[in-house]
Each structure stands twice: as C-alpha cells, then as structure tokens.
Amino acid sequence: MWHPPENIKHPLPDVRWPTEAEAAASRWFSPVTIGPVTLEQRTWVPAMVPWRATEDGFVTEDVLDWYARFAEGRPGAIVVEATGVRDIPSGPLLRIGHDRFIPGLQRLVETVRRAGEGHTRLFIQIIDFLAIKRRPEKEKFIRRFLDVNDRYRAALGLAAAPEAEVRERLLSLPDPELDRLLDERDRESLRYGFRERVTDMDRPHIRELPKVLPGIFAEAAARAEKAGFDGVELHYAHAYTMASFLSALNDRPDGYGGPREHRVRLPLEVYRAVRAAVSNRCVVGCRYLADETIAGGNRPEDAAWFGVEFARSGMDFLSVSRGGKFEDAQPPAVGWAAYPYTGPSGYECMPTVLSDRQGPFGRNVPAVGQIRQAVREAGLSTPIVVSGGIHGFDQAEGILERDEADIVAAARQSLADPDWFRKVRLGRGGEVRRCVFTNVCEALDQKHLQVTCQLWGRLGLGEPGVKLSRDGRRRLVPPRWEPAP
Ligand SMILES: Cc1cc2nc3c(=O)[nH]c(=O)nc-3n(C[C@H](O)[C@H](O)[C@H](O)COP(=O)(O)O)c2cc1C
Numbered sequence: 001m002w003h004p005p006e007n008i009k010h011p012l013p014d015v016r017w018p019t020e021a022e023a024a025a026s027r028w029f030s031p032v033t034i035g036p037v038t039l040e041q042r043t044w045v046p047a048m049v050p051w052r053a054t055e056d057g058f059v060t061e062d063v064l065d066w067y068a069r070f071a072e073g074r075p076g077a078i079v080v081e082a083t084g085v086r087d088i089p090s091g092p093l094l095r096i097g098h099d100r101f102i103p104g105l106q107r108l109v110e111t112v113r114r115a116g117e118g119h120t121r122l123f124i125q126i127i128d129f130l131a132i133k134r135r136p137e138k139e140k141f142i143r144r145f146l147d148v149n150d151r152y153r154a155a156l157g158l159a160a161a162p163e164a165e166v167r168e169r170l171l172s173l174p175d176p177e178l179d180r181l182l183d184e185r186d187r188e189s190l191r192y193g194f195r196e197r198v199t200d201m202d203r204p205h206i207r208e209l210p211k212v213l214p215g216i217f218a219e220a221a222a223r224a225e226k227a228g229f230d231g232v233e234l235h236y237a238h239a240y241t242m243a244s245f246l247s248a249l250n251d252r253p254d255g256y257g258g259p260r261e262h263r264v265r266l267p268l269e270v271y272r273a274v275r276a277a278v279s280n281r282c283v284v285g286c287r288y289l290a291d292e293t294i295a296g297g298n299r300p301e302d303a304a305w306f307g308v309e310f311a312r313s314g315m316d317f318l319s320v321s322r323g324g325k326f327e328d329a330q331p332p333a334v335g336w337a338a339y340p341y342t343g344p345s346g347y348e349c350m351p352t353v354l355s356d357r358q359g360p361f362g363r364n365v366p367a368v369g370q371i372r373q374a375v376r377e378a379g380l381s382t383p384i385v386v387s388g389g390i391h392g393f394d395q396a397e398g399i400l401e402r403d404e405a406d407i408v409a410a411a412r413q414s415l416a417d418p419d420w421f422r423k424v425r426l427g428r429g430g431e432v433r434r435c436v437f438t439n440v441c442e443a444l445d446q447k448h449l450q451v452t453c454q455l456w457g458r459l460g461l462g463e464p465g466v467k468l469s470r471d472g473r474r475r476l477v478p479p480r481w482e483p484a485p
C-alpha cells in the first residue's frame with residue numbers, strides 16, 4: 001500500500017477511557033434521531049466488505065456470523081457492506097438486484113436483531129459499479145485486444161501494412177516507447193486493465209445510466225425494506241458509479257456532467273426514486289466523499305455544496321468518507337484488477353500509522369466539519385457521520401463537542417474489537433483490543449480473501465466450534481467477550 005513519502009511512524013495515541021457513569025452521560029453514547037428512527041447511541045460501524053457471500057451474491061452462514069458479532073457490541077448502527085444493486089455476476093459480493101436475494105437478507109436482519117437484542121439499527125449500503133477487467137498479459141493485449149488505429153500505423157510508418165504486422169511491431173517496442181506511443185486509454189488498459197468510466201459516452205449502456213440507475217436503485221431499496229432493514233445507504237463514495245457522477249472529473253455533455261449542478265443531478269434523481277419506492281419508516285441516506293484527494297477532483301468546498309443539496313432534498317443522514325479512487329491507484333499485477341485503495345487517495349480513505357506529519361487519526365474530521373457547518377448554515381439539521389482513523393472515546397467525544405459531526409463511526413477499530421463500544425459504555429475501556437492501523441485487513445480485502453484482523457485471527461484456533469478461513473489459518477470472527485457480572 002502507498003504511504004506518504006514523509007514516512008513518519010506514528011505511535012498509537014495514549015487514550016483515556018471513561019467510567020461507566022461518564023460514558024452514560026457522554027454525547028457519543030447519547031441517542032440521535034435520523035429521519036424516522038432513533039439510534040440509541042451515536043456510535044456507528046460503517047460498511048466493510050468481508051468477502052463472505054457466495055459466488056453468486058447470497059448471504060451465507062459466515063455473513064450471518066460476521067454481522068452477529070458486530071451486533072454483540074451494540075453500536076447505534078451497523079451498515080452492511082456494499083451490496084450490488086444489479087442482477088449481474090460480481091463475485092462473492094452481496095447482491096440485492098433480484099427478489100431471490102430477499103430471504104437471505106431477511107435472515108441477516110433477524111440475526112442482527114437477535115444478537116444485538118434490538119439495540120442496534122441496521123442499514124445496508126447499496127452500490128452500482130462499472131466494468132473493470134484484470135490487467136492483461138502484454139502479448140495477449142497487443143495481439144488480441146488492442147484496437148489498431150491509423151495513428152498507431154502512421155507513427156510506426158506502417159500505414160498500409162497488414163494488421164498482424166502492426167501488432168508485432170508494437171510488441172517489439174521497449175516498454176517506455178510503447179507507453180509513449182499508445183494513447184492514454186490503451187496505455188491504461190495495458191498497464192491496469194480496461195476500466196469503464198461514466199464519461200464513456202460512445203458506450204450505449206454508459207450513456208443510458210441516468211435513465212436506468214434511478215429505477216435499479218429504487219427496486220433495490222424496496223427489497224431492503226422488505227427484508228426488514230431500517231434503511232439504506234446510497235453508495236456515492238470512493239471509486240464507484242455514483243461517486244464518478246459527482247466527481248469534478250465528470251465532463252459528460254448530457255446535463256449529467258460539468259458544473260456541480262449537473263454532476264449532482266443523477267445522485268438526486270436516484271435519491272428521489274429511492275425515496276418514492278420505500279415507506280416513510282425507511283431511512284434513506286448516502287455515503288459520499290469529503291474530498292476526492294486526487295488531481296482535479298472534488299475538494300471539501302464541493303463536498304459542502306453537495307452536502308447542502310443532499311440535505312435539502314431530504315436525505316436522512318450523510319456519512320462522509322474520503323479518497324479511495326481509481327485515478328491514482330497503483331498498477332495491479334498481471335491477472336489482477338486495479339484496486340482503488342493502493343494510491344494516495346486510497347491512503348486517505350484508510351490511513352495507516354506510516355504517515356505524514358498530520359498522521360492517520362481523524363484526518364477526515366476538518367473537511368467533514370466544513371460540510372456540517374454548510375448544512376447547518378443552510379438551516380438543515382441532517383445528521384452527519386464522520387469516519388477515518390477513529391480510535392478512542394475522548395477523540396469521538398471531542399468531535400461531537402466541537403460540532404464537527406453528529407455520529408462518529410469506526411470501521412477498523414470495530415473490526416479489531418467489535419465489543420469496543422460496549423466495553424467503553426460499561427466503563428471497561430481498558431479491555432479494548434486496540435486497532436494498530438497497519439491495514440492487514442485491507443490487504444486481505446485487496447486480494448478478495450476473507451477479511452479478519454491480525455489481532456484476533458490466530459487466537460484459539462483449535463477451540464471447538466471455531467470456524468476457520470478457507471486457508472485454515474485464521475478464525476473468521478473474534479473470540480466472544482462476556483462482560484463479568
Ligand atoms: C476491509 C474493509 C472493507 C471496506 N469496505 C467498504 C465498503 O463496502 N463500503 C464503504 O463505503 N467503505 C468500505 N470500507 C471503508 C470503511 O468503511 C472506512 O471508511 C475506512 O476503513 C476508514 O475508517 P476507519 O479508519 O474507521 O477504518 C472498508 C474498509 C475496510 C478496512
């Protein structure tokens with residue numbers, strides 16, 4: 001994984017844990033209303049893909065175990081991982097693009113309600129993504145996939161030569177020369193694998209996205225409500241379709257790209273379609289980026305503007321992430337697809353302790369504070385969820401105290417210890433297993449391996465009933481924690 005060139009190793013900050021009485025009286029453990037529901041606490045587990053669904057997108061026993069384990073920590077809310085809205089094969093990622101997925105999702109909701117004894121609200125993140133191919137072998141790409149155009153022929157002085165000869169000449173070029181000759185898109189397809197963009201207007205299904213996506217998201221949201229979820233989180237963040245519409249790099253000429261007013265159009269249309277498809281008991285919010293952190297991308301000023309538009313349109317919450325883009329990702333190995341968390345923007349999304357002067361803890365907070373301020377100045381009270389390097393009680397409490405957010409979320413710290421909210425609430429913060437922010441979990445995610453944490457993956461492997469990962473080397477959920485009476 002990329003890390004800032006300053007290469008400063010940040011120690012885990014010292015933390016102070018509250019007594020039970022202090023936690024009970026704190027902001028973080030106080031209720032908050034989001035749209036039609038109330039969270040018991042302002043604690044939140046954001047979406048994390050654990051790679052436990054079946055190859056065709058169904059809920060498995062391992063998925064149930066995973067979310068039950070998070071529910072035992074009784075956070076205010078859990079957001080189920082990015083779940084595909086289309087009915088298309090997408091590997092072992094959860095899907096919600098057809099009614100046949102509803103029974104499994106229903107079991108997931110029931111499992112979480114039981115494990116959390118009704119204390120935790122459950123949302124599901126719904127996502128659309130575009131096609132991405134694995135990085136091809138050079139020979140295969142040049143001999144089979146590359147479109148041999150007149151510019152290449154002219155550059156090689158082979159205007160009238162047979163196509164096969166042009167391909168062989170291209171293949172014989174040293175890499176730097178080949179890279180100079182290929183146009184940007186072909187070079188990317190060779191070095192990263194082909195990736196569709198929302199701006200590929202020559203592709204009919206990309207042109208049609210604004211026509212089809214509102215309906216697809218709306219149907220998915222209706223299924224989520226039918227399955228019993230408290231609401232949906234529209235995935236407008238990171239490297240995926242809806243974030244790409246919002247992106248400052250989106251220059252579609254059809255009224256859905258260019259100025260901010262046009263870029264926000266589809267996200268608002270999707271939201272309205274979703275809202276119309278669910279009852280007024282269903283929460284509808286979105287996750288989007290405070291800062292794309294890429295050259296030419298959206299900055300916090302843009303995000304603040306979008307935040308006001310989303311809040312004004314009636315969204316129930318805004319969960320704000322950061323970075324995680326394809327544009328600055330590192331080239332994958334041959335046979336692998338690009339992963340949007342390998343470059344500087346990926347670092348911004350899931351920062352590690354190997355950092356710059358600012359360090360990994362709460363990097364997203366100032367930008368999220370800016371969004372919240374803009375939303376409040378517009379006279380809107382939409383709750384704002386912050387995430388990114390949250391690791392402790394005082395840190396979370398400070399964010400709430402300074403009005404930088406209304407809900408404080410923790411992904412990796414909750415993965416390291418799903419009981420941590422409960423431990424802190426009970427005045428037993430000293431027992432929290434603290435995330436070390438070195439991203440072993442993220443490396444597993446990148447390889448599409450079942451995500452576990454280095455701090456508990458190897459504990460009690462031989463104990464009865466412990467389910468193991470496919471490689472047999474890691475347990476799939478952390479050992480249970482029983483609060484002493
Ligand atoms: C294994 C893993 C999977 C993730 N999957 C998702 C996802 O499905 N959707 C999403 O919006 N963010 C996803 N994220 C990002 C987290 O929700 C969160 O924004 C990020 O880890 C930063 O928060 P943290 O510092 O509390 O971990 C994932 C993170 C990890 C570590």
Ligand code: SF4
Nearest residue numbers: 435436439441453454
């Ligand atoms: S593997 Fe565990 S300790 Fe390491 S970053 Fe992930 S959650 Fe934290």
